[in-house]
Amino acid sequence: MTNAAPAKVAVLISGRGSNMQALAAAQGDAYRLALVASDRPEAPGLAWADRQGIATFARSPKGTGKAAFEQALDTALHDAGAEWIALAGYMRLLSDTFVARWRGRIINIHPSLLPKYKGLDTHARAIAAGDEVAGCSVHVVTEELDAGAVLAQAEVPILAGDTPDMLAARVLIEEHRLYPAALKEFVRT
Ligand code: GRF
Numbered sequence: 001m002t003n004a005a006p007a008k009v010a011v012l013i014s015g016r017g018s019n020m021q022a023l024a025a026a027q028g029d030a031y032r033l034a035l036v037a038s039d040r041p042e043a044p045g046l047a048w049a050d051r052q053g054i055a056t057f058a059r060s061p062k063g064t065g066k067a068a069f070e071q072a073l074d075t076a077l078h079d080a081g082a083e084w085i086a087l088a089g090y091m092r093l094l095s096d097t098f099v100a101r102w103r104g105r106i107i108n109i110h111p112s113l114l115p116k117y118k119g120l121d122t123h124a125r126a127i128a129a130g131d132e133v134a135g136c137s138v139h140v141v142t143e144e145l146d147a148g149a150v151l152a153q154a155e156v157p158i159l160a161g162d163t164p165d166m167l168a169a170r171v172l173i174e175e176h177r178l179y180p181a182a183l184k185e186f187v188r189t
């Protein structure tokens with residue numbers, strides 16, 4: 001039992017935001033979503049968050065550039081009182097400066113069993129390699145892509161005849177279970 005207030009978490013998305021929705025559904029005593037932010041104003045997940053009454057931030061780095069974008073994002077995060085950041089399908093690399101500012105307070109979900117298959121096309125690469133098991137990882141974000149400490153993983157068997165899309169759909173189900181549980185643990189640290 002703890003009397004501590006729920007941790008304030010911001011979620012960064014670029015697209016549909018199904019992991020963000022799973023994080024929203026698991027809000028409670030451990031954490032609340034203080035902000036959903038996106039580098040793509042048209043991201044479907046943003047509209048969903050807005051409909052739930054969650055504060056949103058939307059801005060494209062195109063035009064002003066990455067530094068101005070991240071400065072505006074940082075301001076929005078502070079204005080929302082965010083203490084932690086969860087990346088959920090956020091498709092842009094955060095700068096070293098931004099990561100340093102939030103060091104140890106950013107996590108990400110990645111659709112592979114890290115350290116295998118950092119970067120993109122994880123499911124196609126796992127199938128092509130003849131792996132029997134795929135999965136997802138929640139890890140701390142550092143300056144190096146998908147390389148920070150792994151906090152939690154879930155395994156998903158690769159089945160005969162699996163296409164990347166079929167495998168991705170089964171891994172995504174596990175992502176939606178794993179990410180809220182890992183976030184709850186992480187914000188207790
Ligand atoms: C997920 O597979 C996540 O692991 C990866 O990007 C995808 C985002 O999906 N980083 P969604 O936007 O959360 O639905």
